[in-house]
Amino acid sequence: MNDLKALDSINQIRSLMERSSHFVSLSGLSGIIAGVIGLIGISLVYLFLDISPFSNDMLYFEKAQNWSNWGLASNVFIFLNGLAIFVLAFIGAFYFTHKRAKKKGLDVWSPIAKRLFINTAIPLLTGAAFCLGLLHLDLPGLLAPSTLIFYGLACINGSKFTRNEIKYLGLTLIILGIICMFNLAYGLEFWALGFGLGNIFYGALMYFKQQKD
Secondary structure, three states: OHHHHHHHHHHHHHHHHHHHHOOOOOOHHHHHHHHHHHHHHHHHHHHHHOOOOOOOOOOHHHHHHOOEEOOEEHHHHHHHHHHHHHHHHHHHHHHHHHHHHHHOOOOOOOHHHHHHHHHHHHHHHHHHHHHHHHHHOOOHHHHHHHHHHHHHHHHHHHHOOOOHHHHHHHHHHHHHHHHHHOOHHHHHHHHHHHHHHHHHHHHHHHHHHHOOO
16 A cells, blocks of 8 residues: 555656646647648648649749739738748647646646747747748748758757657658758648648647547
8 A cells, every 4th residue: 555655656746847847738739730731731832833742844932933823922822821821820739738738737838838938939030030031042942941940940949848759840850851952842742741741740649648648
């Protein structure tokens, strides 16, 4: 009996330590929904540019420079599409994370959550400034690998405050970004692999592990 009480006390202490050092409320469903929204957004880009995946007839970023469709110039559409993806993914992440935190009786905006936010935001904001520089220098082909790499760095930087799956997602994104750097014609396909399928895979892995918590 004493051994069982001691084991229970150890488990409680371990749980408290994990909660104080890791943002355990982050829901795997957040990654899944972000991946699905990302795939929808990328599919809309294909439709807007009237191209097919793995089509090498013309570089997609060259076609986009002087292209308009649906009553929108390409730069306006890409901005609105990217903004919609970000906002919807953020709303989905907040909803599922808030729901999980409420279920476990945790504060969704705890000090550890603030650290996670800050450490993730720094690489993301740096990447956004870098990508604006690429556009200023008229180098749109480098946007796909750059966004993958900086998003991957953000995941790795924030992973020390949450689950390990985020770190592995980050490593996957960086590898895809580096490969994409040498295959610029397939930037959209690498985006779909990283932002779409990558988020879905690691989000699902995290979700199923969380069901055992």
